[in-house]
Amino acid sequence: xxxxxxxxxxxxxxxxxxxxxxxxxxxxxxxxxxxxxxxxxxxxxxxxxxxxxxxxxxxxxxxxxxxxxxxxxxxxxxxxxxxxxxxxxxxxxxxxxxxxxxxxxxxxxxxxxxxxxxxxxxxxxxxxxxxxxxxxxxxxxxxxxxxxxxxxxxxxxxxxxxxxxxxxxxxxxxxxxxxxxxxxxxxxxxxxxxxxxxxxxxxxxxxxxxxxxxxxxxxxxxxxxxxxxxxxxxxxxxxxxxxxxxxxxxxxxxxxxxxxxxxxxxxxxxxxxxxxxxxxxxxxxxxxxxxxxxxxxxxxxxxxxxxxxxxxxxxxxxxxxxxxxxxxxxxxxxxxxxxxxxxxxxxxxxxxxxxxxxxxxxxxxx
Amino acid sequence: xxxxxxxxxxxxxxxxxxxxxxxxxxxxxxxxxxxxxxxxxxxxxxxxxxxxxxxxxxxxxxxxxxxxxxxxxxxxxxxxxxxxxxxxxxxxxxxxxxxxxxxxxxxxxxxxxxxxxxxxxxxxxxxxxxxxxxxxxxxxxxxxxxxxxxxxxxxxxxxxxxxxxxxxxxxxxxxxxxxxxxxxxxxxxxxxxxxxxxxxxxxxxxxxxxxxxxxxxxxxxxxxxxxxxxxxxxxxxxxxxxxxxxxxxxxxxxxxxxxxxxxxxxxxxxxxxxxxxxxxxxxxxxxxxxxxxxxxxxxxxxxxxxxxxxxxxxxxxxxxxxxxxxxxxxxxxxxxxxxxxxxxxxxxxxxxxxxxxxxxxxxxxxxxxxxxxxxxxxxxxxxxxxxxxxxxxxx
Numbered sequence: 001x002x003x004x005x006x007x008x009x010x011x012x013x014x015x016x017x018x019x020x021x022x023x024x025x026x027x028x029x030x031x032x033x034x035x036x037x038x039x040x041x042x043x044x045x046x047x048x049x050x051x052x053x054x055x056x057x058x059x060x061x062x063x064x065x066x067x068x069x070x071x072x073x074x075x076x077x078x079x080x081x082x083x084x085x086x087x088x089x090x091x092x093x094x095x096x097x098x099x100x101x102x103x104x105x106x107x108x109x110x111x112x113x114x115x116x117x118x119x120x121x122x123x124x125x126x127x128x129x130x131x132x133x134x135x136x137x138x139x140x141x142x143x144x145x146x147x148x149x150x151x152x153x154x155x156x157x158x159x160x161x162x163x164x165x166x167x168x169x170x171x172x173x174x175x176x177x178x179x180x181x182x183x184x185x186x187x188x189x190x191x192x193x194x195x196x197x198x199x200x201x202x203x204x205x206x207x208x209x210x211x212x213x214x215x216x217x218x219x220x221x222x223x224x225x226x227x228x229x230x231x232x233x234x235x236x237x238x239x240x241x242x243x244x245x246x247x248x249x250x251x252x253x254x255x256x257x258x259x260x261x262x263x264x265x266x267x268x269x270x271x272x273x274x275x276x277x278x279x280x281x282x283x284x285x286x287x288x289x290x291x292x293x294x295x296x297x298x299x300x301x302x303x304x305x306x307x308x309x310x311x312x313x314x315x316x317x318x319x320x321x322x323x324x325x326x327x328x329x330x331x332x333x334x335x336x337x338x339x340x341x342x343x344x345x346x347x348x349x350x351x352x353x354x355x356x357x358x359x360x361x362x363x364x365x366x
Numbered sequence: 367x368x369x370x371x372x373x374x375x376x377x378x379x380x381x382x383x384x385x386x387x388x389x390x391x392x393x394x395x396x397x398x399x400x401x402x403x404x405x406x407x408x409x410x411x412x413x414x415x416x417x418x419x420x421x422x423x424x425x426x427x428x429x430x431x432x433x434x435x436x437x438x439x440x441x442x443x444x445x446x447x448x449x450x451x452x453x454x455x456x457x458x459x460x461x462x463x464x465x466x467x468x469x470x471x472x473x474x475x476x477x478x479x480x481x482x483x484x485x486x487x488x489x490x491x492x493x494x495x496x497x498x499x500x501x502x503x504x505x506x507x508x509x510x511x512x513x514x515x516x517x518x519x520x521x522x523x524x525x526x527x528x529x530x531x532x533x534x535x536x537x538x539x540x541x542x543x544x545x546x547x548x549x550x551x552x553x554x555x556x557x558x559x560x561x562x563x564x565x566x567x568x569x570x571x572x573x574x575x576x577x578x579x580x581x582x583x584x585x586x587x588x589x590x591x592x593x594x595x596x597x598x599x600x601x602x603x604x605x606x607x608x609x610x611x612x613x614x615x616x617x618x619x620x621x622x623x624x625x626x627x628x629x630x631x632x633x634x635x636x637x638x639x640x641x642x643x644x645x646x647x648x649x650x651x652x653x654x655x656x657x658x659x660x661x662x663x664x665x666x667x668x669x670x671x672x673x674x675x676x677x678x679x680x681x682x683x684x685x686x687x688x689x690x691x692x693x694x695x696x697x698x699x700x701x702x703x704x705x706x707x708x709x710x711x712x713x714x715x716x717x718x719x720x721x722x723x724x725x726x727x728x729x730x731x732x733x734x735x736x737x738x739x740x741x742x743x744x745x746x747x748x749x750x751x752x753x754x755x756x757x758x759x760x761x
Contacts, residue, residue: 026452026453026470026657027447027449029447047449047485049449049485050482052485112438112441112442113442113447115449115485115486116486117485118486118487145466147466147467147474147477147478148507150477150478150481151481192482217483218483218484218487219483232482232483232484232485233482233483234481234482234483235481235482235483235516235517236481236516
C-alpha cells in the first residue's frame, strides 16, 4: 500500500479518529488505526469496541492496500511534520513515512485482528447537524449513570416518518426532545449515552451541515461530512415513556428562565438529599426555600406569573437545574399537579419536555 | 419434529475435535454448537483443558463456517483476541463488582458487554476465568444477566472449584465436566513432542494429570528441583532433630524465593517485544505493558506459594509411594525414577501406618498454605518438619 497526501488534512483526520481509540485496550490491535487505500480515497478506522470512527480522505493512491498502524504514534508523528506532502508506504509489516527530509518507519500491527466494522445500514434519517448536537446535549444529561440498570444508561432514538425523538430517563427525571427530520420508515434504537455524546461533538463541528443517522438491529451510525461514527446498541426494552407524559396540568408557572435557574442554584446550595428545595407556588410567583439543620437555610422569592391553585412541592435542585438549563428560550414554564406528581418543565417551543419527580416532604412537625 | 434422536449426528466441527484428551466434553460441545445454551460452566482441575475447550467453543460459535479452525474468526477466537469475545481474568484474589463498565475484569464490565449488541455480526462470547473467585456481590451482578440473558450471548465460566460458586449461578449454567487427563494421553502427547517416555511418565504423575505442568516438568532440567529440595529437607529434618527441622523449613523457603527470582527473569523476557532497543517501554504499548505487568505481578505473588505447594505435593507423593511399597504396589509409584533412595530411613524400614501419618502432616501443611487466611508459610513449614522429625518410621 502506498499513498501521498497533504500534511494538514492527514493530521487533522488522524486527530479526529484517535478519539475512538481505547485508552485501556485489552487487544493490541485496538491501539491501531486501520488505513485502507483504494481508488483515490483513504479510509481511516478506529474503535474502542463500543464506538467506532471512520473518516474518508482524498489522497493520491499509488498502491492500494490495508495497514494497521499504531494510532497515537502515527498521529503524533504527522502532527510534528512541517507543511509538506506526506508519503506513506507499507510493505512486509513495516510502514515508512516520508515528509520532506524526514523519514520514519513504524512496525504495523496484524490488520486481520482489527474488528470488521459494519457499514451504516437500515433506516436512514437526515437532520440539521446543529439541531442534532443541541438535542443530544438537552437529553443526554437525563440518562442514568447507574450501570446496575443498563437500559437506562442509554438514550432512546425513535424514528418515524415525521421525525426523530430522543428520550432519556434515570427514573427520577425524563427528557424528551423531538426533531423535525426527513426519514424513510420507522426504527428504534437504544444508544449508550457516551456514544451519543461523541456524535453530538462531531455534529457540533459544522452546525449548518446535514447529518445522517442510520439505525438497524445491531448498530447506529452517524454521518457528518466525511466522518462516520458507529455505536453498538443496548439490547433491551426502554420504558414506555409516552405513558409517563402527563396531560396538561391546570397549574402553570411562567417565569424568566435564567432568573429561576439562578435562584434554584443559589437556594440549592443549602439543600441536602434529605432536605430538598421546597417550592411554594402562589399568585405572586414561587417561593423557594431550603434548610438543613446542621448548615442553615435560604429563601428566595421569584416573581412570576402563576395560574392555578396555591400548592407546595419539593425537588432535588440538581435535577431541576438540569431541566432548566436544557430548556431553551427566555421564558420557562413549570406545570405542577401536586407535591407527588412529576412537574413538567418546558422551554419556548414544544420540542423539548422535561419531567422531574418531586421529593416527598416530611410531614410538618406539630 | 420427532422426539427420537437422529441416527446421524451433526459432524464435529474441526476446531472442537482438536480439543485434546476430553472425548466426553468434545461430544458435548459438538452438540452444543448447534443450539447453544446461555451459559456453560467448564469445571475440572487445572490443566484438564478447560481453557482450550472454551476457546474452541468460542471459535465454533463465532466462525462463519461453524468452527473450521482455519479462518480469521477461528484464529482470533483461539487467541482470545476476537472482538465479540471478552475474557474476564481475575485482577486480584477476587472478582469484584467494579466501579462501572469501564473498570476492566470486573462483573459490571462484563455485564455491560452482555447488554450491548455484538460489534461484528453474530454471537458474543463472554468468559469468566476462575469463576469461583467471584465475590458474592459480583456474582449477583452476573446473576442478573444470567437470569435474563440478552440474545446472542453465550457465557462460559471456568472453574477448578465449581462447588465454590453460588448455587444460583451454577444452576443457570450447563456444566461440562473436565476430568483430569488420562495418564496414557498425557504421556503419549509428551512422547509425541519428543520427550523421554520415563521422564514424561514421572512428570505426568507428579503433575497429577495437568498436561501443561507435566510438559514444563518434563522439558526443563531444573523443573524437578522442588522435589529434590523437599525430599532432602525432610530427610535432614528426620536425622537432625529440632534444629535440623527448623533448618529444613529455612531451606525450603529460600528455594521458593529463588524460584520466584528466576520466574521474574522469565517474565521479563515476555515484555521484551514491547520495549525499544534501550529496554524502555514503547510509549504506544504502555497499556499492553501495564496489563502484562499486572499479570506478572499476580504470578509472582503466587510463585512462592506455588513452589511450596509443589514441593509439599512431591513430599506427600514420596510418602504415598512408601505406603504403596509397604503394600506391595511397586507399579503404582509416582516417583518412578528412583523410588528407593528418596526416603530416609530406607523404604524397607517404613510401615504403611507411619508413612500415612507423615503424609497426613504434609497434606495438612498444604491445606494451611492453600487457605487464603494468610498464615505465615515459614511457620507452617516449621510445624510440618517438626512433626515429621518426631514421627517414628514404625507406627
